Amino acid sequence: MAKSRTIKTILCTAAIIGMSFAASCDRVHFSYKTELPHQSAPGYAAQYSADDKSPAGFQNKRIINISCDEKRYHCGLLDASERILYDSFLNAFLDFEESVNVHGFENDRIYYVRSCVLRDFPEIWYIGNGSITEYHKNGSVIDKEYVIEYLYGIEDIRNMQKEIEANVDRILESVDPEAADYEKLVFVYETIIKNTSYDQTVYEIVESDGDDSAVTDSASVYGVFVKGKAICEGYSKAAQYLLGRLGIECGFASGTAKKDGVAHAWNFVTLDGEPYFLDLTWGDPVCPDFPGSAVLYDYFCITTEQLLNTHVPDPAYPLPNCTAKRYEYFAYNELLLKEYSLQAVFDILKKAFALNKESACVKFADDKELYKAIKDLIENEAIFSLLQRIKEEGIKIDTGSYFYTLDDCNRILTIYPKFF
Incomplete structure (x- = not known):
């Protein structure tokens, strides 16, 4: 059987397969007079x-x-x-x-x-x-x-809140209360992305029948926790809500995508007293070719310097200056390679696929090492030999086909094999 690869490229604009992640937030307005709001306060023992x-x-x-x-x-x-x-x-x-x-x-x-x-x-x-x-x-x-x-009517809001709380409680039952804050953050990030679909039709609905509630729900925790659909504001609010329930400080941030000025929302979170930026929407691939539970970590616990490559914060709401790098996903999980080598990539892929992860990602320290990897793994097709070696170690993956994403702005290569 002929070997095949599918190329998916994420440029500095965070575009994927011809579709910009930023475009997935199209026409969400964050000016203070039009920002869509959100649900009721747990954690307060009000009498x-x-x-x-x-x-x-x-x-x-x-x-x-x-x-x-x-x-x-x-x-x-x-x-x-x-x-x-x-x-x-x-x-x-x-x-x-x-x-x-x-x-x-x-x-x-x-x-x-x-x-x-x-x-x-x-x-x-x-x-x-x-x-x-x-x-x-x-x-x-x-x-x-x-x-x-x-x-909505008051009784409707109460009933909708009950739906939210019931689903949130079920989600939080899976969290080990003794887990470190970083592990809780990973859980929240992955849980929201894997269980939420980006609502690309929301604006078409509004334009066709004027149903503003479609935007309201998708921009809120109700959209994520009850409907399973959201736009960027909904993803961000849901993360803020769950992390707050877990006792982790998390804030809401808004602005635009740097490439085209489309409105966007993301988060900042505090770990060990240091702030980091987090973008769940851009961690959720908006593409039918991706596995249903695929997750990208390109914008997981990043610095202000990294954020400003692709995001433009709203100056009306000054954000914390994030400089810490300890919990940046690739550094913390030893997925950052200062030098490319076939063996180093093999070790990373094997570890990920042994855990039944649908993808394995590698970040390179500079452009030179990234393109050495691209030339060897992709152009010279060394990736097939790596997949074969992994299969020979008892991991059931398809060695004849794969697809990959390339985020050349953040120098991240992600490989998606097919599992049996």
Whole structure:
């Protein structure tokens, strides 16, 4: 049988098979007036009074408020007066109140603070844009309120929250509470990617019938944990939510893809006191040729320097400067080769395929070593001899065909064999 290979190239633009990962986030708007929000706060033992009823119909009103916590990243970007407004928004959203008094604040700052709350709390996914009402007397503004828009009815939100929580609880049952934070992070990253499909049709649905709920769901934790479909914001919010439940600090980041300016979202996470960037959407290959559970690690725990090669952060929300490299996926897992050798690649592939992983990835220290590997493994077809050696050691893989991805921006080569 003739040997065959399928070439899949990921350029610096993060494009794969003619489709840009960034394009998978097409038309998601992250300006503070249009950002889509997200669901309810676990981990807070709020107390309720059964006698209280909010105007919006929430029958149990909390008697303990949640305050702005600097561990919530975007809260820390605000000044003292804005943090008070942050608290008002947060508790109003959780209590399903009708409005928030915003007198004394400019409209752009009102929406900015509101956005900071939603960026810090992926649990609050059910809030729409809302509106601002001013009250005038003798030509002067005497009061101002932000009228909250709920994307669904209160009872619907409660039921949807129950669906989310039930599925999240099932996911977290698989986590060893004694596992290191890094292992928990890998679990969350892989679990979301393997169980979520990128929702490429969401905008076609909106354009055809005006169903805004399609975007709402796909941009939220509900899309990931209940529907199994999401866009980049949904992936990022789901990671933030699960990691928060596991006690790992994780923030939401947004901006654009560097190549074409398409809006995009990703995360930053703290391990051992050091921040790293994480992009789940670009870790999920959007291509029918890939195995259903294929995962890419090109943007797993990367530095600011690496991020800026392909991402442009929104300057309205300053991000942490990530310089640590300890937990960068390839370095931590000894998949970074300073020098190319056939034996070194064999060892990496064998280890991965012995664990029944659907792919094996190698990162090279510089372009010279990367292209030495490409010439030998791909052009000279040395990869077939490696696959044969692996098969001879009892690992059941197809030695006659494979496909690969090449991320030449990050110097990463990933091999996908076929398993029997």
